[in-house]
Amino acid sequence: KRQFVVVGLGRLGLSMVATLDSLGHDVLAIDSREDVIQDLADDLPNVHLVAADATDEGAMRGLDVESFDAAAVLIGENHVEAGILATATLKELGVPKIVARATGRVHARVLERVGADRVIQPEREIGEQLARIMASPALLDYVDLGEDEALIEAEVPKEWVNRSLSELALSRKAGLTIVALKPKDGAGSLPHGDTVLREGDVIVVGGRKKDLDSSELVQP
Amino acid sequence: KRQFVVVGLGRLGLSMVATLDSLGHDVLAIDSREDVIQDLADDLPNVHLVAADATDEGAMRGLDVESFDAAAVLIGENHVEAGILATATLKELGVPKIVARATGRVHARVLERVGADRVIQPEREIGEQLARIMASPALLDYVDLGEDEALIEAEVPKEWVNRSLSELALSRKAGLTIVALKPKDGAGSLPHGDTVLREGDVIVVGGRKKDLDSSELVQP
Ligand SMILES: Nc1ncnc2c1ncn2[C@@H]1O[C@H](COP(=O)(O)OP(=O)(O)OP(=O)(O)O)[C@@H](O)[C@H]1O
Ligand SMILES: Nc1ncnc2c1ncn2[C@@H]1O[C@H](COP(=O)(O)OP(=O)(O)OP(=O)(O)O)[C@@H](O)[C@H]1O
Known part of the structure; x- marks a missing residue:
């Protein structure tokens, strides 16, 4: 059983959270929108759902993110800057492995430079x-x-x-x-x-x- | 060697066109935006690139779409209605197999009803x-x-x-x-x-x- 942080609960993030949960792992699921967090509470009773800004270093430290096995920053194209800053923040705090989502090659390179160990481009892969x-x-x-x-x-x-x-x-x-x-x-x-x-x-x-x-x- | 129609050349569509082309298949790639078509011409010399509206039955008939093995309608969330109408149009014209892209379960069901044989939800799958x-x-x-x-x-x-x-x-x-x-x-x-x-x-x-x-x- 392992422990993961998932930041950004759009369709990609939500699917990842649900799959990790169904495989029996512990998940800390973070989204800055309160309404998103509220809506998910009933469907995912075993997931630790938190409304927080992943670019807020203090908030992330308070959640002990560095003690997790890995984190996925799945913020999408509506908040590219937040995705980059969140990746950098988690890297600063010492999360051992970070996967981040990119919209294209330049974005992917930026994410790698600020700490992503692996970058995914979902549309391209599918x-x-x-x-x-x-x-x-x-x-x-x-x-x-x-x-x-x-x-x-x-x-x-x-x-x-x-x-x-x-x-x-x-x-x-x-x-x-x-x-x-x-x-x-x-x-x-x-x-x-x-x-x-x-x-x-x-x-x-x-x-x-x-x-x-x-x-x-x-x-x- | 097979022949495919790909409608909607965003990142997902483009990736599919490039992969099919690299596997040696014939591709008819359609997008309503002229600038998208122009930009791709040099990179994909073997692909038949056409600026056309996939909801225009006359235009699609003129391209002989029903003679292809299959079509993929990969129009995304910015044009949900066009994606549904394009799927219905290709079905009407007798394209034997249609894959369409959905943003969620209700959208997926609508696409199936109007003729998609298979529906993909890329974010969820990734x-x-x-x-x-x-x-x-x-x-x-x-x-x-x-x-x-x-x-x-x-x-x-x-x-x-x-x-x-x-x-x-x-x-x-x-x-x-x-x-x-x-x-x-x-x-x-x-x-x-x-x-x-x-x-x-x-x-x-x-x-x-x-x-x-x-x-x-x-x-x-
Ligand atoms: N700083 C942040 N901290 C935490 N979550 C954030 C932050 N900024 C954005 N998010 C959340 O990330 C989620 C996904 O981002 P976005 O809306 O860009 O992607 P999307 O295209 O809707 O995702 P998908 O394609 O997976 O459905 C949103 O629910 C948004 O609230
Ligand atoms: N009626 C239509 N006929 C042909 N192409 C269309 C039509 N309507 C939209 N398109 C094209 O579909 C493409 C993809 O649609 P859209 O912009 O919604 O997706 P996207 O989210 O950018 O895609 P991706 O996530 O794959 O990058 C666009 O390039 C758009 O010009």
């Missing part, structure tokens, strides 16, 4: 993730393993349906390794020679990028 | 991901795969050190799939049953969110 999910509905994920290998998660291509792995002989014939199987109707499993692939099963396949790219997985 | 990354220092990255699955990149938890994958039987026992291994001393590799996890290795693990959350990866 844009990247959404692109990958949209781009491959059958290709569920693509993980770059570095060097020239990669891993693909995909639905079984129709050419491989109802065939066993030893019959397909993918590693011998195509340089591919089926690393895991997620059958349509059941828990994931490790593949064996006598495993038969069924329509709708999901397979995790690894290999060299050019071998993956030229296989039935990517060129259906 | 808040959940960031909570998990903050809560487990060994958890290096958390990627939402959509539906209720996710992918985690984490250091090998101490309970799994020096054990082989077949011995751990994670997919059978915990519904988790070790998708890739990035050993502390070497290039990434594909996991096999006889792979032994070492302290300091990084593993990429996939599974349902609730299974990941209750595993040793997130609850050390």
Whole structure:
């Protein structure tokens, strides 16, 4: 069980507070608006909700912020200056690890300079993730393993349906390794020679990028 | 190679366009502001950038939107009404799959009613991901795969050190799939049953969110 400070209870901050709370951690949730704090009290009985100005060093010291494991300053684009000053304040007070939210690259650099250990740009990150999910509905994920290998998660291509792995002989014939199987109707499993692939099963396949790219997985 | 329409080129839209483009897909990127379109032209030479009003059915029909694989309406909170009308317009024109961005639950429900197949709430999703990354220092990255699955990149938890994958039987026992291994001393590799996890290795693990959350990866 760990202890976190979350400053700024907009949608991002509130979601983080609720998730940390549901994972069983202690949360000190701070927002300068009294009405925001009041509204949340009933929904988050285990969270320590405080109406305070995070740029007020005395107020933050009074809350013992330096004794927490980490803090997240999630003040958004409506109060950029407050977000920068709050980050600097928590850094001054010795909070060991600070994550801060930025609206763009210049803002991110400023936050790092005043003490953020990590900066997030939520819109940019979701844009990247959404692109990958949209781009491959059958290709569920693509993980770059570095060097020239990669891993693909995909639905079984129709050419491989109802065939066993030893019959397909993918590693011998195509340089591919089926690393895991997620059958349509059941828990994931490790593949064996006598495993038969069924329509709708999901397979995790690894290999060299050019071998993956030229296989039935990517060129259906 | 697939073809996508992205409406609304704020930070989220732009990030999605750039990622889709880098993955080699065709992108039609639409924004009603001429200056936004002009500014992007040099950076995204392969993207079809068009200044147009996405609520204008005639303009959208003229761009053949229904011939694309999917569309994302990423207009933000400054133009909620336009986002709803653009979603409805693209649905009317027969775009097969539409993802739209919402500011909250009521907005999300409206978007679904007017034709969005999937609705994203970026701030809320990043808040959940960031909570998990903050809560487990060994958890290096958390990627939402959509539906209720996710992918985690984490250091090998101490309970799994020096054990082989077949011995751990994670997919059978915990519904988790070790998708890739990035050993502390070497290039990434594909996991096999006889792979032994070492302290300091990084593993990429996939599974349902609730299974990941209750595993040793997130609850050390
Ligand atoms: N100095 C401060 N100390 C504490 N909280 C602050 C301070 N300044 C602003 N806040 C709070 O930060 C919260 C989020 O900031 P802001 O309104 O800029 O973001 P938002 O864009 O609404 O957030 P989101 O996109 O996450 O919904 C607000 O509730 C605001 O009251
Ligand atoms: N009817 C419309 N047709 C096309 N584009 C539109 C329309 N209405 C608004 N847009 C564009 O959508 C874009 C994003 O909308 P908005 O300004 O609400 O979001 P944002 O909060 O700035 O986005 P982000 O958070 O992703 O940076 C703007 O560039 C705007 O010009």
